[in-house]
Amino acid sequence: MKTQTIESWSKAAPRLIAVAAGRAPADMVIRGGIWVNVHSRELLEGHDIAIAAGRIAYVGPDASHCIGPETEIIEAEGKYMVPGLCDGHMHIESGMLIPAEFARAVIPHGTTTMFTDPHEIANVLGLAGVRLMHDEAQMQPVNIFTQMPSCAPSAPGLETTGFEIGPEDVAEAMTWPGIIGLGEMMNFPGVIAGDAKLLAEMAATQAAGKVIGGHYASPDLGAPFHAYAAGGPADDHEGTCEADAIARVRQGMRSMLRLGSAWYDVERQITAITEKGLDPRNFILCTDDCHSGTLINDGHMNRVVRHAIACGCDPLVALQMATINTATHFGLERELGSIAPGRRADVILTSDLRDLPIEVVIARGKVAARDGQILVDCPHLDWPEAARQSVHLGRTLAARDFEIPAPQGANHxxxxxxxxxxxxxxxxALSADLPVSEGLVEATGEICQIALVERHRGTGAVTNAFVQGFGYTGNMAMASTVAHDSHHMIVVGTSRADMALAANRLAEVGGGVTLWRDGQELALVELPIAGLMSDDLAQTVAAKAQALGVAMQDCGCSLNNAYMQHSLLALVVIPELRISDKGLVDVRTFEVVDLIEEVLE
Structure with a gap:
C-alpha cells in the first residue's frame, strides 16, 4: 500500500517560516483573491496565499516576497478563496463506490476532507473490511479520515450480521494511522442501559484521545436522551427538527445537519441558527449517505452548503459549518478547515459564494481539479477475492419462498x-386489512411485499412482511444487497416470481441492485465488493444507478431517491418499523413483533 502522506507541520515549519519571511520561494502562490476567513468570518479582498510543502505558509495582501523562479502562480482574479470543504459524517459505501472512486467523484465538487464511518463493510467483512477501507483511504490525494465502526450488529439480538465488532477490535483500530475516532454509536438503547461492551468501546476511544460519534434516532428528548449524552457521544446527525438540534448543542454535542440523497434534515433544523440565534460554531453540515448519481450530477458538500444558504443561512456561516467547525470538532483545527498558516493547503476558487461553482480545487498544495475535471490520480487498492465473494444464499430461491401463509381459515x-x-x-408503523387467497395473505393497492433474504451464511432463510409508500404497479420486484446495516438482501415487489428472479440474479453477479418486471430484468447495478461497492468508474456506476432510478419510475415509483429508502428498510435502530432476519422489528420497543395482528371476519 502506497500512502499519500503530507509532511507534518513540525517538520515543515522551518520551510514555512522561511517562505513567509521571504528567505525561500513558495511552491505555489494564489494571487489576487478574496480571502474567505472562517476564523473571523470576514471577506478580505486583494489577498494572496503562499504554499510550500503542501501547507499554507503565508496569507496576506502581497506574497511577492514568496515568489521564486519556479513558483507556480495561480491568478485568482478576484475570485473567493474558500477552504476545502469537509464532510463531518458519511459512509463511502452509500456512494456504491470504493474510496478511490468516491474521492474521484467528489474532489471536483470541492470536498477535500471526509470523516467516514465504514460500518457497512464492517457488517459484511468485519475488521478486515474496515482495514481495507482505511488503507485505500490513506492512498488518496485528499484527506479521508476513518472512524472505527462501533455497532456491528447495530442492535444485538434483533439482527445477525456477517461479522461482529467488539471492544478489542476498537482498541486495535485506534492504533491505525488514519483512525480519527469511533463511528456512530447507533445502539442508543444499549448506551442508555449501560451495556458493558459499548462502554468499553467508548472507553477505548477516549483513552486514545479520539472522538465518539453519535446516533440518537429517537424523538424522546427526555431522560433517555440525557442518559445517551452522558455516555460520551460528541455529535449526532439523526436530528430531524429544530428541537433536536437545540437539545444536542445544549448538552455539549455538535449538531450535524445532513443533506444526503434522500435525507433532507437541514431546513427543519437550521432555524436554530437563523431564527433562534444559537452559536453556529456548534453546528456541522454533513451528507451521511449520498449515492453515485447525486455525486456526479448534483454535487457533494457544495450541494449541502448551497442548500443551507437557500434555507436562509448566511453564506459565511454555512461555510464555517462545512470547514472550520468540522475540523475543530475532530481536533484538527490547526491542521485543516481554514486558510491560515500551517494548515494543509486545501483551497477552492469560486466566483460566487451563494451558488458556489467550484472552479479550481487545490488539495495539499496541488491543483486537483479545474472546471469539474479531476487532475490527480486516485489509486485503487488490490481488493482481495474474499471481498468479492460475499453473497451466499445457500440455494436457489423460488416464488414459494416469498409466500406469507394466513392463519387457518382466515379470509381477511x-x-x-x-x-x-x-x-x-x-x-x-402502519396497519392494513389484507385479503387471503388460497391460504396466502396478499398485498393489495399501494402495499407491496418486502422480504429479507439471509446472505452471509447461506442459511436460505427468508423473512417476509409488507411495505407501503413506493407506489409500484404491475408485476415487479427490486432486490438489493445494500441493506443497512446488516446488509443481507432486501427484496420489495408485487410479484413473488419476480422477487425470486431478482434475488437469484444478485447471487449470480455477487451483489448489487436489480429491478425486474414481468420476468425481465430492467436495470442492474453490479456491486461486487462486499455486495456494497463497485470498483468501476464513478461515472459508469452513476449511469447504471440513474438507469435504475428511471426503471423504478417506470414501475410506478415517484419517491425522491427511493433506492435510499429501499436500502434502509432493515435498519433496526431507526423507528418505527423495520425488517430483519429475526422478523419484523418494532424499533419503538426494540422487540420482534408478529406480522399478523388479527384475523378479520
Whole structure:
C-alpha cells in the first residue's frame, strides 16, 4: 500500500517560516483573491496565499516576497478563496463506490476532507473490511479520515450480521494511522442501559484521545436522551427538527445537519441558527449517505452548503459549518478547515459564494481539479477475492419462498405494514386489512411485499412482511444487497416470481441492485465488493444507478431517491418499523413483533 502522506507541520515549519519571511520561494502562490476567513468570518479582498510543502505558509495582501523562479502562480482574479470543504459524517459505501472512486467523484465538487464511518463493510467483512477501507483511504490525494465502526450488529439480538465488532477490535483500530475516532454509536438503547461492551468501546476511544460519534434516532428528548449524552457521544446527525438540534448543542454535542440523497434534515433544523440565534460554531453540515448519481450530477458538500444558504443561512456561516467547525470538532483545527498558516493547503476558487461553482480545487498544495475535471490520480487498492465473494444464499430461491401463509381459515387479516416516509430515514408503523387467497395473505393497492433474504451464511432463510409508500404497479420486484446495516438482501415487489428472479440474479453477479418486471430484468447495478461497492468508474456506476432510478419510475415509483429508502428498510435502530432476519422489528420497543395482528371476519 502506497500512502499519500503530507509532511507534518513540525517538520515543515522551518520551510514555512522561511517562505513567509521571504528567505525561500513558495511552491505555489494564489494571487489576487478574496480571502474567505472562517476564523473571523470576514471577506478580505486583494489577498494572496503562499504554499510550500503542501501547507499554507503565508496569507496576506502581497506574497511577492514568496515568489521564486519556479513558483507556480495561480491568478485568482478576484475570485473567493474558500477552504476545502469537509464532510463531518458519511459512509463511502452509500456512494456504491470504493474510496478511490468516491474521492474521484467528489474532489471536483470541492470536498477535500471526509470523516467516514465504514460500518457497512464492517457488517459484511468485519475488521478486515474496515482495514481495507482505511488503507485505500490513506492512498488518496485528499484527506479521508476513518472512524472505527462501533455497532456491528447495530442492535444485538434483533439482527445477525456477517461479522461482529467488539471492544478489542476498537482498541486495535485506534492504533491505525488514519483512525480519527469511533463511528456512530447507533445502539442508543444499549448506551442508555449501560451495556458493558459499548462502554468499553467508548472507553477505548477516549483513552486514545479520539472522538465518539453519535446516533440518537429517537424523538424522546427526555431522560433517555440525557442518559445517551452522558455516555460520551460528541455529535449526532439523526436530528430531524429544530428541537433536536437545540437539545444536542445544549448538552455539549455538535449538531450535524445532513443533506444526503434522500435525507433532507437541514431546513427543519437550521432555524436554530437563523431564527433562534444559537452559536453556529456548534453546528456541522454533513451528507451521511449520498449515492453515485447525486455525486456526479448534483454535487457533494457544495450541494449541502448551497442548500443551507437557500434555507436562509448566511453564506459565511454555512461555510464555517462545512470547514472550520468540522475540523475543530475532530481536533484538527490547526491542521485543516481554514486558510491560515500551517494548515494543509486545501483551497477552492469560486466566483460566487451563494451558488458556489467550484472552479479550481487545490488539495495539499496541488491543483486537483479545474472546471469539474479531476487532475490527480486516485489509486485503487488490490481488493482481495474474499471481498468479492460475499453473497451466499445457500440455494436457489423460488416464488414459494416469498409466500406469507394466513392463519387457518382466515379470509381477511389485519397486518403490520412498514410505511416509507419520503426524504426521511424514519418509517411509520402502519396497519392494513389484507385479503387471503388460497391460504396466502396478499398485498393489495399501494402495499407491496418486502422480504429479507439471509446472505452471509447461506442459511436460505427468508423473512417476509409488507411495505407501503413506493407506489409500484404491475408485476415487479427490486432486490438489493445494500441493506443497512446488516446488509443481507432486501427484496420489495408485487410479484413473488419476480422477487425470486431478482434475488437469484444478485447471487449470480455477487451483489448489487436489480429491478425486474414481468420476468425481465430492467436495470442492474453490479456491486461486487462486499455486495456494497463497485470498483468501476464513478461515472459508469452513476449511469447504471440513474438507469435504475428511471426503471423504478417506470414501475410506478415517484419517491425522491427511493433506492435510499429501499436500502434502509432493515435498519433496526431507526423507528418505527423495520425488517430483519429475526422478523419484523418494532424499533419503538426494540422487540420482534408478529406480522399478523388479527384475523378479520
Amino acid at each position: 387479516v389485519r397486518a403490520k405494514v412498514i410505511g416509507v416516509v419520503e426524504n426521511q430515514a424514519p418509517t411509520k
